[in-house]
Amino acid sequence: MTPVLLSARSVAQLLRHWRSGSDAAAYEALADAVRVLVIDGRIPHGARLPAERGLATAIGVSRTTVANAYARLREDGYLTSLRGSGSVIRLPLEGRPDPEHLAGVVPDDLLDLRKAALRSAPGVAEAVERAMRHLPAALAGIGYDTVGDAGLRAAIADRYTARGLPTTAAEVIVTVGAQHAIALLARVLVRRGDPVLVESPTYPHAHEVLREAGGRLVSVPVDVRGGWDEGVLDATIRRSAPTLAYVMPELHNPTGATMADSTRRVLLEAAAAVGTVVVADETMGELRIDGLAARPLAADAPGQVVMVGSAAKVFWGGLRIGWVRAAPELLQRLLIARPTGDLGTPVLDQLVARELVPQTAAVLEARRHVLRDGRDGLVAALRARLPEWDVPSPAGGLTLWVGLGRPVSSALVLAARSEGVVLASGGVFGPDGGFERSLRVPFAVSGPDRERLVEALARSWERVGGAVVETRGSAAAVV
Incomplete structure (x- = not known):
């Protein structure tokens, strides 16, 4: 397979802040910055870096600096030279996912906070x-289920109805988690070159699958306090006429913002005017701590909005159950396309989810107290220990979107790893890069882990303008 060639311009965009937070020699700082991008997954394994001269011109350094940086990356195992293919990124042996652990789990002595769960x-x-009581009846079938267990779909429909969106089981299909639902929708609705609207920042694996489907991403900003700029949202949709708009209107990941009613109207009216299908991801949407939850976005435009939900955040990440709520005509298209990617959702997981979904309200109420204690404790600790940071207190969700005040997120994450804490840098959440001034910090941690996290961040913050940070680690998923 021919390696994907990264242009000098695209790599330079990712390297906009490569000198920030480091007083190392230029080639060392550049090598460190590229390693960060590989570890974060923003430069994929197998990609071909641009020629030395082209990258040097794009970032304003000498060719020697780039050549020495490439040489250091080769020494460290992050780059290899292939005849006819130039310099190709690879993960070094110690950075590759352990086949005995999913997603490259880090050593047990590290506090892994890349996943908000x-x-x-x-x-x-x-x-x-x-659920096991229902297993004998399930075993009478063949087990391949692309639609979803009838009882589970009815339970999901009842939950939507209780939240103000009348729904029947015929409007629901069950998927292997929300990510699978997003990927299936992208495969069916997006064609190569189609404009696709996403938020910035956003859930990284969503914008990845939308790009893989051929979508040309058009982003609209989401601010941790101000939310969505209605004028920008309206103008962007009407100007670009996206085929699909992927949004998280309730407890947005990673900012925690929630769309105001007026913003919801702007989004739906603009989307209707240009024929855009709106996909509303509620993976975090029901984890509210303060105030009342809004109605599902589709309640305002049932035939225009596709809802994506998940059991992972409410019940358990190991329960790989997601769903799509949409018009039956679209669901039929999804079911026709589905067998080329998978042959159905695991039956046992569905039987367990069928028992749990009717208990959603009670589980959320119990979760609310835990989430409030975690959020308030971490917000207070960070504000006291790192007063120069902008630490918001979101109305729910699982994370804080912290403002660092300086473009050093990647350097801070690398420093924190050496202090025993693993986080994802702000840039992971930018569909167009950036966000080096931001850091996503999960708050659903125990008291001892919270103390460890805060102290590690405080010590790392003291280092980001000083010594060179070792860059070792594995690339992994972010949730």
């Missing part, structure tokens, strides 16, 4: 036991 909710084990 809760431990299993109370009652999951009991739900597994109850």
Whole structure:
């Protein structure tokens, strides 16, 4: 397979702040910055870097600086030279995912906070036991299920109805998690070259699959306090006429923002005017701590908005159950396309979810107290220990989108790793790069882990303008 060639311009865009937070020699700082991009997944394994002269011109350094940086990356195992293919990125042996661990889990002595998730909710084990009673009936079938268990789809529909969006089981299909749902929608709705609207920042694996489907991403900013700029949102949709708009209107990941009613109207009216299908991802949407939850976005435009949901954040990440709520005509298109990617959702997981979904309201109420304690504790600790940071207190979700005040997110993440804490840098969440002034910090951690996290960040903050930071680690998923 021919390696993907990265243009000098695109790499220079990713390297806009490569000298920030480092007083190392230029070639060392450049090599460090490229390693960060590889570890974060912003430069993929197997990609071909631009020629030395082209990158040197694009970032304003000498060719010697780039040549020495490339040489250091080769020494460290992040770059290899292939005849006819130039300099190709690869993950060094110690950076590759361990085949015995999913997603390249870091060593046990490190606190891994790349994934924003809760431990299993109370009652999951009991739900597994109850689900096993239905197993004999399930075993009478062949087990390939692309539509979803009828009882689970009815339970999901009932949950939407209770939240103000009348829904029947015929308007729901069950997927292997929300990410699978997003990828399936992208494959069916997006053609190569189609404009696709995304938020910036946004959930990284969503914009990745939209790009892989051939979408040309058009982004609109989301601010941690101000939310969506309605004028920019309206103008961007009407000007670009996107085929699909992927949004997180309730407890946006990573900022925690929630769309105002007026913003929802602007989005839906502009999308209707140009024929855009709106996909509303509610993966984080029900984890509200303060105030009342808004109605699902589709309640304001049932035939125009596709809803994506998940059991992972509410119940447990190991329960790989997601769903799509849409008009039956679109669901039929998804079901026709689905077998080329997978042959159905695991039956046992569906039986467990069928027991849990009717308990969603009670589980969320119990989660609310845990989330409030985690959020308030971490916000107070960070504000006290790092008063120069802008630390918001979101109304819900699982993370803080912290403002650092300086473009040093990647350097800070690398320093924190050497202090025993693994985070994802702000740039991971930017569909067009950037966000080096921001850091996503999950707050659903125990008291001892919170103390460890804050102290590690404080020590790392003291270092980001000083010594060169070692860059070792594995690339992995972010959720």
